[in-house]
Amino acid sequence: MLTVNHAEVLNLHNAMRGARNPMNSWARSDSYFNEQGQFVLGENDLSLAIRLRKAGSDHRKFLRQVFVTVDINAPLYWWKEYDTYKVSTVANSTSTMHKITSAPFDLPQFSCDKMDKGTLAVMQTIIDKLEELRQQFLDTKDKQYWYDIIQLLPSSYNQMRTCTMNYETLINIYHARKNHKLDEWHVFCDFIRTLPYAQELIICEE
Numbered sequence: 210m211l212t213v214n215h216a217e218v219l220n221l222h223n224a225m226r227g228a229r230n231p232m233n234s235w236a237r238s239d240s241y242f243n244e245q246g247q248f249v250l251g252e253n254d255l256s257l258a259i260r261l262r263k264a265g266s267d268h269r270k271f272l273r274q275v276f277v278t279v280d281i282n283a284p285l286y287w288w289k290e291y292d293t294y295k296v297s298t299v300a301n302s303t304s305t306m307h308k309i310t311s312a313p314f315d316l317p318q319f320s321c322d323k324m325d326k327g328t329l330a331v332m333q334t335i336i337d338k339l340e341e342l343r344q345q346f347l348d349t350k351d352k353q354y355w356y357d358i359i360q361l362l363p364s365s366y367n368q369m370r371t372c373t374m375n376y377e378t379l380i381n382i383y384h385a386r387k388n389h390k391l392d393e394w395h396v397f398c399d400f401i402r403t404l405p406y407a408q409e410l411i412i413c414e415e
Contacts, residue, residue, distance in 0.1 A: 210320040210367070211287060211393035213400045216279040221405065222248045224274035228261060250406060259409050272376040272410060273297065279400075280371050284320035286364040287393045297378045302370040309358055310347060314340040319365045323392075335363060379404070379411050 222240065229235050239251025250258060261269045283291070314336050321332055339358055346354035374382075383401050386394040401407055408414075 210322050211281065211283040211396045213397070214280045214282075215371075216277065216400070216404075218405050219276040219278065221250075221275050224271040225250065225254050225258065227274060228254075228257060228271035247405075255406070255409065258406070259413075262410050262413055266377065269377065272380070275376040275410075276373055277375070277379065277404060278371065278373045280369060281397075282367055282369040283393055284365045284367050285362075286320075287391060288368060288370070289364070290391070290394075294374070294378055294382060298372060298374045300370040300372045302368055305359070305362070305366075305368065309362070310343045310355065314343060318367055319363065320367055320393075321365060332363070332365075335361065376404075376410055380413075383411055 222242075225240055226235065226238065229238060234257075237253050237257075240254045241249055241251065243249050258271075261271065281291075316333065316336060319332065319336070321329055324332060339361060342354045342357045342361070345351070346358065379401055383398055387398045389395070401411060404411065
């Protein structure tokens with residue numbers, strides 16, 4: 210299970226201006242901000258952006274200056290794969306180390322949507338044990354109980370991170386993960402497709 214919230218795309222207007230620097234072609238720029246404050250690529254700028262995108266990473270450097278910030282809530286097993294994209298990404302996460310005992314453990318905190326009934330029953334037993342350990346830690350402050358929680362915690366535990374990345378990184382993510390076995394990657398790729406000019410600048414499929 211994966212959800213995205215509070216997505217925002219930043220700096221497209223500055224990146225597009227910079228894309229015209231090599232040829233000093235700023236006078237050909239025809240983009241503008243509409244009445245809603247959204248930046249709209251004009252025909253000339255969009256054509257240039259598409260040509261640069263298709264020319265390869267050395268030519269589309271301007272996409273490294275188009276930033277996306279988004280809150281992602283996903284299980285730890287997904288975050289382990291996401292963390293392979295360390296270049297041009299920044300993330301602030303909710304803290305497992307500091308806040309793991311601050312709220313009761315219950316099923317919605319975990320990605321269990323693909324489990325069958327038998328596995329879900331086992332999962333509930335684990336969650337019940339985690340809650341028992343949490344209560345023991347709160348009552349005694351004995352670090353042993355805290356360690357028991359940390360080391361027993363399943364990889365299906367959901368963690369929220371506020372992430373920032375750029376369009377170039379999203380190109381790499383989309384084309385590497387769009388056919389991945391994990392459904393969470395399909396949800397994230399669906400999100401990528403909703404971004405401004407994603408079809409032209411990220412997906413770039415004829």
